[in-house]
Amino acid sequence: MTQPFYVSPEQVMKDRADFARKGIARGRSVVVLSCLEGIALVAENPSPSLHKIGEIYDKIAFAAVGKYNEFESLRQAGVRYADVRGYSYDRVDVTGRGLASVYAQSLGAVFTAEQKPLEVELTVAEVGHDVGSDHLFRLTFDGSIADERRFVVMGGAAERVAEAVIGGWSAEASFAEAIQLAAKALRDDRTDPMLSLEVAVLDRSSETERGARRAFRRISQDELAELLAGPI
Numbered sequence: 001m002t003q004p005f006y007v008s009p010e011q012v013m014k015d016r017a018d019f020a021r022k023g024i025a026r027g028r029s030v031v032v033l034s035c036l037e038g039i040a041l042v043a044e045n046p047s048p049s050l051h052k053i054g055e056i057y058d059k060i061a062f063a064a065v066g067k068y069n070e071f072e073s074l075r076q077a078g079v080r081y082a083d084v085r086g087y088s089y090d091r092v093d094v095t096g097r098g099l100a101s102v103y104a105q106s107l108g109a110v111f112t113a114e115q116k117p118l119e120v121e122l123t124v125a126e127v128g129h130d131v132g133s134d135h136l137f138r139l140t141f142d143g144s145i146a147d148e149r150r151f152v153v154m155g156g157a158a159e160r161v162a163e164a165v166i167g168g169w170s171a172e173a174s175f176a177e178a179i180q181l182a183a184k185a186l187r188d189d190r191t192d193p194m195l196s197l198e199v200a201v202l203d204r205s206s207e208t209e210r211g212a213r214r215a216f217r218r219i220s221q222d223e224l225a226e227l228l229a230g231p232i
Contacts, residue, residue, distance in 0.1 A: 016117045020141035023119030027065035029155030034134040035178035038204040042182035045198040053200045055216035057082040059127045065155040066120035096126030100137035108143025121154045127202035131171045161185045176227045
């Protein structure tokens, strides 16, 4: 009688992690960074309709790299969670920390129980009253969660892009300066000087100045061209 093929649990987890990392490494980079006016989200994305950055709730945004169908399903689930919680309790009860915890549980469950892990890496961004109260939660394919400060870089060239961002980041930077810094970091070492960028912002002054709850605003290509052409 033949013996069943045996693979140790440690090797199974390692193989799943390697598989997920390779898939994520093929994705184009995303930069999420706090600045004086709020949080800027900048993604290298050649598609005008398949977004890597999206709105979740009043002051919460979502950014991702990896397989589009997988992270888009997570984004939609996050919107449903936020809507139900805000309706059942109160809008202030919907927090980036709570949403990140739900995502961590989902990612961890898939990584340990399913044959194929999700090839995604996520950032949940929640804008606060100042840079110190901004929350940037980074989630990896295995459900690990980290509360980052200042900025998050995800994707294939994350280490190189992060080094470029570190050198120029400032808590006093405006949206324009933050977007220019992210674009420059994404452009470094590339033969093609033109990048297809998807850009959005979480404006921390949205409630006080416009009387609106929603802080998320997507930047059009025309506005982006003006921001990148302006002085640094």
